[in-house]
Each structure stands twice: as C-alpha cells, then as structure tokens.
Amino acid sequence: DADVTQTPRNRITKTGKRIMLECSQTKGHDRMYWYRQDPGLGLRLIYYSFDVKDINKGEISDGYSVSRQAQAKFSLSLESAIPNQTALYFCATSDLRTSGTNEQFFGPGTRLTVL
Amino acid sequence: SQELEQSPQSLIVQEGKNLTINCTSSKTLYGLYWYKQKYGEGLIFLMMLQKGGEEKSHEKITAKLDEKKQQSSLHITASQPSHAGIYLCGAFPQGGSEKLVFGKGTKLTVNP
Numbered sequence: 001d002a003d004v005t006q007t008p009r010n011r012i013t014k015t016g017k018r019i020m021l022e023c024s025q026t027k028g029h030d031r032m033y034w035y036r037q038d039p040g041l042g043l044r045l046i047y048y049s050f051d052v053k054d055i056n057k058g059e060i061s062d063g064y065s066v067s068r069q070a071q072a073k074f075s076l077s078l079e080s081a082i083p084n085q086t087a088l089y090f091c092a093t094s095d096l097r098t099s100g101t102n103e104q105f106f107g108p109g110t111r112l113t114v115l
Numbered sequence: 116s117q118e119l120e121q122s123p124q125s126l127i128v129q130e131g132k133n134l135t136i137n138c139t140s141s142k143t144l145y146g147l148y149w150y151k152q153k154y155g156e157g158l159i160f161l162m163m164l165q166k167g168g169e170e171k172s173h174e175k176i177t178a179k180l181d182e183k184k185q186q187s188s189l190h191i192t193a194s195q196p197s198h199a200g201i202y203l204c205g206a207f208p209q210g211g212s213e214k215l216v217f218g219k220g221t222k223l224t225v226n227p
Contacts, residue, residue, distance in 0.1 A: 004157075033215075042219035043158075043203065058214065090157060101165070103148055104205075104215060106157040 003027045004107040006091050012113045019078040021110050023091030031094045032074040033104065034058075034066060036087040043090070049074055081114045088112075117142045117208040119218035127224045133192050136221045138204035140185040147187045148205040149178050152220070158203065161189075191223075199225045 004025045013019055023032065034046040035058075045058030047066040055066060063085060067075045078085055088111050092104040118141040128134050138147065146165045150158040162171045167182030175192045191198055201220040208216055 040219065043205075043217040045214055048214065088155065092158075101146075101148075101163040102207075103160045103163055104158075105160065106150075108157045109155070111155070 004091060004093055004105055006089075006107040006110050008110060009108065010111045012115065013081055014115050015080075015082055017081050017114075019081050019112065021076045021078075021089055021091075021112070023074045023076070023107055025072050025091075025093045025105075025107075027093055027095070027105060028071075029093035029095035029105070030071060030097070032068065033092040033094075034064075034074065034076045035090045035092065036060070036085075037090060037109075038087050046076065046089075078112075078114075081112075083114045086112060086114045117206065117216050119204055119206060119216055121202075121204060121218035121221045123221060124219070125222040125224070127226065128194050130195060130225055130227050132194055133190065134194055134223070135191075136189045136202050136223070138187045138189070138218050140206060142185065142208065144180065144182055144185050144187070144206055146207060147180055148215070149187070149189055150203045150205065152201040152203060154200065161202075194223075194225045196225045196227055199223055 007022045030051050033048040035043045037043050044060050049068045065077045088109050090109050091107040094104045096102045120139045122137045148163045149161040152158045164180035170179045177190045180187045203220045205215045205217045
C-alpha cells in the first residue's frame with residue numbers, strides 16, 4: 001500500500017467551482033506539504049504544515065486554502081477554481097525526527113484541469 | 116531567495132551511454148536532494164548529499180556535491196530505458212528555512 005495517497009488522481013472542473021484535493025499518509029510524519037507542478041516552472045510550494053496546529057503559506061498560496069484535519073490528513077481547497085490553476089498537484093510528507101536527512105516523500109499527484 | 120538551475124533542461128541519449136546532469140545554486144548549499152519523477156507521477160527520493168565533496172551512489176547513479184562551486188552533479192553510467200524520467204534537485208535555502216526549493220528539472224530520454 002502507498003504511504004502517501006492523494007484523491008482524486010484526476011479531476012476536471014469548471015471555472016468558479018469549489019474543489020478539494022485530499023492527502024493521507026500512513027508514515028506517521030508530522031510535516032506535510034502541498035506543491036503544484038507546471039511545465040517550465042518546476043515544483044512550487046503552496047502551503048505546508050509542521051503539525052496539526054501549524055499552517056504556513058508557501059510561495060504561491062493565493063487562491064488556495066488548506067486544512068490539517070489530523071496528523072495524517074492535509075487537504076487543499078480551491079474556493080473558486082480558475083483556469084490558471086490547471087496543474088499537477090503533489091502532497092508530500094517529511095519528519096526530521098525519523099530521518100536525519102529530512103527527505104520528503106511524495107504522493108502520486110492529482111492532475112487538475114479547470115475549464 | 117535561493118534558486119537552483121539545472122542543466123541541461125532535456126537530454127536524449129542512446130541506451131548504454133553515460134550522462135551527467137548538473138544542479139547549480141545561486142547561494143551556498145547546505146545539502147542537496149536528488150529526486151526522480153516518471154512522467155506525470157510522483158517524485159521518488161534518490162539521495163541526499165550533506166557535505167562538501169560527498170559522493171553517493173545508488174545502483175548506476177552517482178551524485179556528488181561541490182560546495183565551493185555551489186553545485187551538484189548526477190551521473191548515470193550505462194543508461195537504460197528505466198532511467199528515463201525527470202530528475203529534480205532540491206535544497207533548503209541558506210539560513211535554515213524549512214521550505215525546500217526545487218530546480219525546474221532535467222528531462223531524460225533513453226532510446227533503446
């Protein structure tokens with residue numbers, strides 16, 4: 001079973017719709033992240049959370065919100081989707097306590113298309 | 116802010132050939148991660164380099180960190196089609212920021 005799962009894997013929606021992307025992890029990690037990947041722009045950090053009570057904006061948080069419902073769950077919401085939010089979205093986890101190198105473990109990604 | 120520049124942006128090689136991908140930082144490197152991404156899929160952690168001069172290997176992939184040059188190189192020996200994908204480098208900016216910064220990736224194609 002995958003350690004970091006994302007749902008849905010693919011989603012097509014229309015401009016103005018509210019969308020929620022979910023991420024769950026069984027690794028027991030305390031840190032979770034949301035990134036988006038666009039061709040030519042690489043991976044960019046949207047939000048990150050170091051524990052359930054800690055939420056931080058990344059470099060491109062406008063138009064997005066997050067919720068850390070539990071240590072294992074971190075959701076990303078687009079309140080009113082727009083076409084330039086079409087991208088591949090990744091969730092990642094890490095834990096400095098269990099890994100001295102603090103590497104991040106990525107989910108399989110959610111491909112979101114906003115028409 | 117720290118930026119990571121990868122070169123080349125894309126690379127096409129014949130199976131069996133050796134290749135090198137570079138990652139150059141605009142600021143001092145305090146550690147560097149290498150990831151591999153298969154097209155449209157998640158990133159797989161390859162290795163992390165923490166000290167200047169450090170070299171690590173995983174199967175036929177070797178990575179080195181040159182702190183003075185603020186650069187890391189990833190070398191693949193005797194490439195195979197299974198090596199195809201996008202290779203990304205990542206680093207924590209100077210100052211201990213917890214936000215990992217990534218390069219834009221190098222797309223590798225290995226022709227049989």
